[in-house]
Each structure stands twice: as C-alpha cells, then as structure tokens.
Amino acid sequence: MPDHDSIEQRLTDFYHRSRVAMSGPVPRWDPSAARVVKHGWGRQLMFAGAAAVFIVAVFAGARYLRLNQSPPAGQNQAVTSPTAEASATPQPTPTPSPFTGNCKLPVSWGDIGMPLSGGFVTFPGASFAPDSSASGLTTPYGQNWASYDTPMRRWVPVTREMLSPDGTTWLYGTLGRGMIYHAVDVRTGTDTTLWGSDQMFRIIGLDNSFAYAMLSGTGGAQLWRLPLDGSQGYQLKVNGTWQFVNHGAAWGTGSASLPPGAPFSLQRFDMQAKTITTWVQLSGPGSLVGFDANGAPIVQVGGPGGDVIVAPSPGAQRPVAKAVTFGKGPGEMSLPALGDAHGIWLGQTDGIYLSVNGVASKQSSVQAYLAGPCN
C-alpha cells in the first residue's frame, strides 16, 4: 500500500492516478452515435411513452432476475454467475455449429470495483460451472482479476497478458517513486522486484525469462527487457511504441495514440532477428483484439461492431467473424479474442463464440471474459 499521510494527499493521488489510467487515444467523434444523457429519469419516462417503459421494464426485470438468481446447487453462495441474457445488439447469425471438442474454457466475470469470479464452460455441451477457487483473487497491491494459468492449473489475479507462457510467473505493479513491478513465482509464491523500480516503466508483456516494458525517454519511447530474476535490465535498440509481446515479438501501432479515424497499421518487431515488419495495414481504423494459437494478430476492422480478421503473415488477412461487439467489463480487461488449438474464441456481448475456418458460431450464452485457452 502506498504511504498516505492525509486525506488531501490521498485525494490528490486518486485523481492523478485515475487521470493516468484514463489516458489513451481520444475516441473518434461520431454525432450519429449520440446517446442523450437521461436527466431526471422519471420525467424522461413520462415523455418516452409506453414503448420506452416496456424496454426499461424488460431491462430492469432481467437485471433483477440476474441479481437474485440462485447459484447452482452445491456451489459456493458467494460466487455470482455471469450474465446470460439476450443482448439488444444485433448479432451475426452464423450457421449453427456446436463445438464438439473435449475441453474446459476458463471464463471470468464481475462488477466494477469488485474482485472477479471465475469458472469453466465445459465442452461438449457447453455446461457452465463457477469455480470457487477463482473468487476474490487480489495481488498484494489490491488489483483484482482472474485469469486461468493452464500449465499450473490454477487461477491468478492478473490479466492473461501479465502471465508468462509457461505459467510459472505472473506480474503485478505498484506505484512508488517509479512503477515497481513484481514477478511472482506461481509454484513457490516467491515475489521478486524487477530491476528499474525507480523508473516509470510500463510493462507490455512477458515471456518465460523477461518482462518487456516501455519507458518514455528524451529521445522518444524506449523498449526495455527486464529479467524476471530481478537482475539488471537493458534497452532494446528499436524505435517506436510497442503495446504487446507475443511469441517472441513485440507488436505496436507505431504511436502511443492515434487521431480519430487514422488508418490502422500494425508492426511486428522480431526480438531475435531485430527486424521490424509492417504486418497489417488497413485503410481505416482498427484495433488489435488478440492473438491466435500461432501468435498471429487478431484485428477488429473499423471499430466496435466491425468484422474481425486474423493476419497469419504480412499483408495476409483471413476472416474470423462478422459484425462483432465484444463484451466490456470493469476497468481494463484482457484482450477479448483468444486463439487456441480449437480456433479463435470471441467474448461477445451475448455470449461466447468460436471461430473455425472463418465462421464464428455461438457456443455459450455465458457473458464473460476469456480467462484462458480451452484445455
């Protein structure tokens, strides 16, 4: 916990850190997407008429039912269930194709400001069951999340991007004089402080030996490699801003922020060969939403509700799903698309889809985050 001497210090910290957390690209202005704020809800209802009353009643009823539904018999009463209600957002209607593989897909869910819960959707059949061991996970600094560490068969309190591929290490951060990152050994619980705790590093991912971090320097953004054993880190000689690390490569859009409507471009920096390749180049906006099992980037084209593609090689694009609206959760969430040996999973607003050979099929009505591969 940080040292707080007074209420004004705590408030100053709160506002400062919240501002930092809210930084990022300014969203594109779209007047047609205006959603007028409800001022005086009752008065609005009077003018909205019977149709609006009906819609509100349906939403309120669904929420009431969700909040009051009993967990499955035998489950921990403290574990809430993810929502499984119908979405008001139009969704793609792929050819029904129930997944017949044999695996358990870990998922997590929760409300704003509260620890997440976790559970599994088991295939075939897509039956859902909460896992009480995933409930209430926090880092020593109080961060709340629930991802499933498949190699170690246990839940960890951080996003998938902060877990090493071999499952032996997860990272969490604290704010001191700089950004202090800790590597936790999953097997022993040993907590190792990474080198450079007096710097404002921003971790973008890790492999089994190193964490990778961006640092703002006088000459621009720098990419650093920080050993997980806490020994001295060093700067990688490459320019640009990188956002993710996956399969031995750093991925980035070339800039910390892009103006609204800017064409999306994704570069790959091969950290072994020390080469940069423009992997994806769109004529309009886009965003990186995940990686497939081979480390190829999954990109949503054109923003929310847009199609999703995967780019297996530079310039090559294959369809994943059409008109995707990813689910949203408390604070920052993990990447909403996840590739594994079965295909590409998509955590959408109305449930979980699996895309195989370019066709996405809804597999479960559970609305939750993808907490790990189906295994």
Add this chain to the structure above:
Amino acid sequence: MERQDWFDGIYTSTYRAVIGCAYFIVLDRDIAAEITHDAFLRLWEHHGRLVRGSNEKAWLIRVVTNLGISYRRSQGAAWRRHVDHQEPVDPGLHALNNLELVRVRRALLRLEPRDRAVISLRFDSGLGFAEIGAIVGKSENTVKTRFHRAIDTLRRQLGDASPFDVDSRFKDGSNA
C-alpha cells in the same frame, strides 16, 4: 473557420479534460462517456452562438459538471456496460487498479454529486472556490462550506487518523 474544423480542434484538445471532470463526479466511465458526448453535442449545437472570445473548454467544463451533478443513474446505463465496445487492454495501466483507488472511489460515491464536483474541481482541476462557485452556480462561501464538510466526511470514511489539516494550497483558494 468551418464548423467541423472548429469543433474537431476543440474536441481533440479538450476531450480528456472534459471526460475526466465527468468521471470524477459520476465515477463511472460509461456514464462519464455519455455525459461527455452530450456536452460536445451541445457545443456543436452552440456553434456561432458562443460569445466571441469564449473559452470553450471552460464552457464545456461547466456544462459537463452540471450534467454530472444532475445525472440520474438508471438501469439503462448499467445495461449499456455490457454492450459497449471495450478498448484493448493496456497491461501497465491495469496495475493502477488497486485497493486504494477502490477505497477512495467508494468513499467519494457516498458524497452528493455536487460535493464530488466541488472536490474534484479543487483537487483535480486546481480551481479556486470562486471559480468553482461560478461553475456549479453557488456562492464562494457556499462552496467553501460544502468543500470542508465533504473533506470531513471523507476523512471519517477513509479512516484518516491524523487531525484534519488541509494543505494551504487547497484551503485558501489562491492557487487558481
């Protein structure tokens, strides 16, 4: 200057400040985004109607603050959390989601929206009491009273054992 250019310039340069003000009153990102959108929509509609030399950012802050104060939470807003788009995660920023932030946020949520506005305009925006009064439509003395009461409430809720002693930068209103 064309209306679109005028608007785009203001939108790009003030968006973060405006949504921050909204967020610190409603303490909900989605609602803050809605309020911010509404404020910019009003700015668009006011093109040509603002007095020459107007400070559009100050106008937006005033609008968004009062929208935040008068906002009524609804089931609709809660529902929309499930259907809005999620920006890609930034693993580093996720590290800032910690227990202290949650505690302070919860304590702030127990205040009245107008008091949250006063507190955030003071601590986040660094405004003087007179300026805050002009924004929220209250006298300077009223704002001071609300500020001190709110601070006292927060101190009790957050368990600050030390005697209340507001930093002079915030107490005398001279840092604006």
